[in-house]
Amino acid sequence: MADNTTKIRTFIFDNFLFDAEEDALENDTSFLEQGIIDSTGVLELVDWLEEEFAISVADEELVPENLDSVNLLSAYITRKTS
Amino acid sequence: MQQYDVIHSFLHQSALSHPEKIALIQKEEKVSYEELAERAEQISQWLLHHDLQPGERVAILTDDACEYVAAYFGILAAGGIAIGLNTQTSNHALSSVLADSGSCIVLSQQKFQKYASVIMAQASVRHFETTIRSLWEHGIRSEPKPLPRIHSEDIAQIIYTSGTTGAPKGVMLSHRNLAANTQSTVGYLGLTERDTIMAVLPFFYSYGNSVLLTHIAAGGTLVVNQSFLYPNVILEQMAAEAVTGFSGVPSSFAILLNRSSVREYSFPKLRYLTQAGAPMSPALAANLSAVFPEVKIFIMYGQTEAGPRLSFLEPERVVDKAGSIGKAIPGVTLTVCRPDGSEVEVGELGEIVATGDNIMAGYWQQPEETATVLKKGKLWTGDLARVDQDGFLFIESRKSDMIKSGSHRIGPKEIEDAIMEFSSIHEVAVVGHKDDILGEKIVAFLVVKEGCDASEKELLRHCRRNLPSFKVPHTIIFENELPKTATGKIQKTELKK
Numbered sequence: 401m402a403d404n405t406t407k408i409r410t411f412i413f414d415n416f417l418f419d420a421e422e423d424a425l426e427n428d429t430s431f432l433e434q435g436i437i438d439s440t441g442v443l444e445l446v447d448w449l450e451e452e453f454a455i456s457v458a459d460e461e462l463v464p465e466n467l468d469s470v471n472l473l474s475a476y477i478t479r480k481t482s
Numbered sequence: 483m484q485q486y487d488v489i490h491s492f493l494h495q496s497a498l499s500h501p502e503k504i505a506l507i508q509k510e511e512k513v514s515y516e517e518l519a520e521r522a523e524q525i526s527q528w529l530l531h532h533d534l535q536p537g538e539r540v541a542i543l544t545d546d547a548c549e550y551v552a553a554y555f556g557i558l559a560a561g562g563i564a565i566g567l568n569t570q571t572s573n574h575a576l577s578s579v580l581a582d583s584g585s586c587i588v589l590s591q592q593k594f595q596k597y598a599s600v601i602m603a604q605a606s607v608r609h610f611e612t613t614i615r616s617l618w619e620h621g622i623r624s625e626p627k628p629l630p631r632i633h634s635e636d637i638a639q640i641i642y643t644s645g646t647t648g649a650p651k652g653v654m655l656s657h658r659n660l661a662a663n664t665q666s667t668v669g670y671l672g673l674t675e676r677d678t679i680m681a682v683l684p685f686f687y688s689y690g691n692s693v694l695l696t697h698i699a700a701g702g703t704l705v706v707n708q709s710f711l712y713p714n715v716i717l718e719q720m721a722a723e724a725v726t727g728f729s730g731v732p733s734s735f736a737i738l739l740n741r742s743s744v745r746e747y748s749f750p751k752l753r754y755l756t757q758a759g760a761p762m763s764p765a766l767a768a769n770l771s772a773v774f775p776e777v778k779i780f781i782m783y784g785q786t787e788a789g790p791r792l793s794f795l796e797p798e799r800v801v802d803k804a805g806s807i808g809k810a811i812p813g814v815t816l817t818v819c820r821p822d823g824s825e826v827e828v829g830e831l832g833e834i835v836a837t838g839d840n841i842m843a844g845y846w847q848q849p850e851e852t853a854t855v856l857k858k859g860k861l862w863t864g865d866l867a868r869v870d871q872d873g874f875l876f877i878e879s880r881k882s883d884m885i886k887s888g889s890h891r892i893g894p895k896e897i898e899d900a901i902m903e904f905s906s907i908h909e910v911a912v913v914g915h916k917d918d919i920l921g922e923k924i925v926a927f928l929v930v931k932e933g934c935d936a937s938e939k940e941l942l943r944h945c946r947r948n949l950p951s952f953k954v955p956h957t958i959i960f961e962n963e964l965p966k967t968a969t970g971k972i973q974k975t976e977l978k979k
Contacts, residue, residue: 432711435545435570439710439733443741443932444962460743463714 404453404474411448412470416441427470442467449473455480487634488657490558492664492699493519500675500701507705507723508547515701518552524618525556525589530627532587532609536561539583539606539640542686543567543576543590543597547706549614550685551694553589558657561630562587564639565652566686570968573600579642580604583652583846589614634658640846641688643786652846653688653786662839663789664695666813670794671727671754671780675701678751679727680720682734684708687969688790689758693729710734713742721747729756731970732766733909739769740908740931749777754797758782758790763902764804771800783807783877787861789840792816793875805899806874807867814838818869819862828871831878831893836861866893883974885914885922892924892953900948901926901955904941906934911964911972912955923956927977929963936960 405427416436417424431437437445445467446457455477466476486492493515496505501516513521529540540562542553550566557564565583567576577600580588584606592612601610611617638660640652667673679697681704683690690708697704705723707716717738720728730738735757738744755770755777762770762781770779778797784790793816795808810816817825818832826832841861844852855862866884867877878893885892894912901910909929914922930936938958945954965976 432709435709437711438570439713439737442711443737446741447932447962459741460714460746462712462741464712467712 404477405470407452408470408473408477411445411452412436415444415448425470427474429470430464430468432464432468449477453477453481486665486699487661488558488632488636489638489660489664489695490522490555490632492661492695493522493555496675496698496701503675503701504703505698506548506551507703508707511548513548518555521548521552521618522555522559524621525553525614526560526629527622527626528617529556529560529562529587530629531622531624534560534562534587536630536632537563537637538587539563539565539585540587540589541565541567541580541583541585543569543571543588543594544614545569545593545708546591546614547681547685547704547708549589549591551698552618553614554685554694557589558632558638559629561632561636563637566639566641566684566691568642568686568968569594569684571597573597576600577604579652580607582642583640587611589617632657634661635843637843639691641686641691641786651848651851654843654846655789656843659789659840659842660691660695662813663692663791664699666811666840667692667696667791668700670811671696671756673697673700673702673727677702677727677753678723678725679704679729680716680723680725681706681729682708682710682716683729683731684968688784688786689729689731689969692784692790693756710737713737713744717742717744717747720749720752724751725749726751727754727756728752729758732757732762733966733970735762735766735770736908739766739773744773749774752777754778754780756780756782758784763899765899765902767800767804781807783865783875785861785863785865787842787855787863788814788836788838789842791840792834792836792863795874799874803870803872803874806870806876809873809875810836810838814840816875818867818875826869829868831866831868834863834865834867834875834877836863883913885912885924887914887917887922887924887952894924897924897926897945897949897953897955900945900953901928901941903948904936904944906931906936908932909964909972911974911977913974913977915957915978917956924953925957925959925977926955927959927961927964929961 497515497519504512505515505518506513540557587609590612634657637654638657639655685694781795784792793808815837819835837860867875897912898910908931911927915925917923965973
């Protein structure tokens with residue numbers, strides 16, 4: 401779980417937050433509310449999830465409850481891989 | 483619908499006709515027409531008590547649609563010129579638009595407090611208000627000031643174009659420009675107070691602005707969710723609010739068709755889809771018709787400089803005139819002209835030239851730029867098109883998009899349409915890259931659909947089968963995504979580098 405969180409944070413910083421400070425993103429910060437990711441960014445995120453964790457993200461799973469923060473993503477990955 | 487020539491009359495009339503009707507829905511908040519008109523009136527009074535003079539510019543910087551709409555109409559009624567700022571901004575972008583427009587007041591929200599030093603550093607800015615809601619919640623307690631008389635030729639709004647090419651330009655639109663375009667659009671879409679639109683496009687750009695004005699004028703309801711992050715959330719809202727319409731750009735429809743559960747939903751009330759912002763490929767239009775068989779699809783064309791609508795393709799012609807942008811909307815005349823201004827023959831390539839009450843007053847403080855596109859009262863759009871024997875317009879490309887390869891002048895659109903017919907392609911953009919021998923070579927940037935494969939060899943084979951040899955791309959580059967402006971237009975200038 402902690403390992404997933406680190407991976408997710410690295411991905412978000414590398415792709416969307418770039419040079420921001422480490423404390424610019426809390427693990428429960430909403431990507432939507434804070435405007436961190438845009439609509440094509442979500443598709444990028446999904447590509448990465450599928451490749452990195454060898455999971456398949458169904459269209460109906462593209463909802464904020466699964467994807468909208470580091471913690472939600474981490475829990476989603478755990479559910480998909482367990 | 484009664485004719486009005488100032489924009490804020492649309493809101494006042496709808497508030498008088500059906501005060502309790504819901505105008506805006508945003509998350510849990512539902513705002514009636516009466517409430518919206520009252521909020522706008524409070525903002526007008528606040529502006530007048532802060533010495534707003536007619537013609538002064540007031541910028542709006544908020545991602546709260548309820549705030550935006552009340553501020554927009556409040557500014558207009560108070561005699562100001564409204565400037566909707568892109569909320570995805572930076573210090574540089576913000577200061578350049580504020581400096582160019584000479585805005586004196588910025589109406590915003592708390593989350594943009596971080597820009598306070600940039601905003602207040604502008605010589606023209608005398609007030610930065612970060613709680614728009616407090617302007618109507620607390621109101622002005624002193625004696626109301628009389629509203630100024632607004633004339634139809636007064637400038638209502640300056641829209642900064644998204645800058646697909648070059649530096650941003652402020653497009654000045656008068657009340658008459660916007661009123662004429664709004665009334666024409668309401669007419670051909672057949673909008674009434676029974677319509678409810680899913681509004682996903684930001685209001686600070688011309689397409690979203692048109693969606694806002696047309697539905698307020700018709701007395702309809704706007705369900706607003708301007709982040710297209712989770713398409714299924716939008717679909718849920720569309721179903722829950724029983725929307726009758728949806729307006730998007732091609733990428734909105736591409737995402738809905740390729741990366742959402744759209745096929746699992748039914749939308750019994752949905753009656754119209756509108757698409758503008760860029761041409762829709764015939765393949766995407768056909769897919770959309772298959773998913774929404776009973777829904778009217780309006781392919782539309784326009785420019786911010788035209789307030790914005792110029793033409794539409796009647797839904798009944800989407801199949802037999804696939805790829806066309808249709809004909810001029812009521813009140814607009816479109817001709818396709820040679821550089822000397824004479825009209826082209828059927829099938830001959832020329833530039834689309836527009837006249838009508840909707841054509842902009844000019845670019846803000848840029849008379850030379852204005853003179854390059856407004857000539858003798860006509861707007862030279864820079865879009866190259868052909869007219870068929872039935873009078874339907876087919877855009878080939880922007881003038882600047884033309885690829886000169888060998889002795890050929892090649893519009894990229896035909897190549898893009900051919901590539902889009904290849905079933906595994908999500909998006910494509912074709913541009914010219916410098917080439918020592920040809921002048922320019924044809925380069926196709928592609929995004930492949932989720933879970934699909936496409937090899938360069940297969941694609942070239944497909945192109946060779948469907949295109950004359952000089953139009954077959956010289957290079958194919960696969961990308962994860964294409965660079966886009968905030969309105970979803972592909973930034974070809976980025977791909978040309």
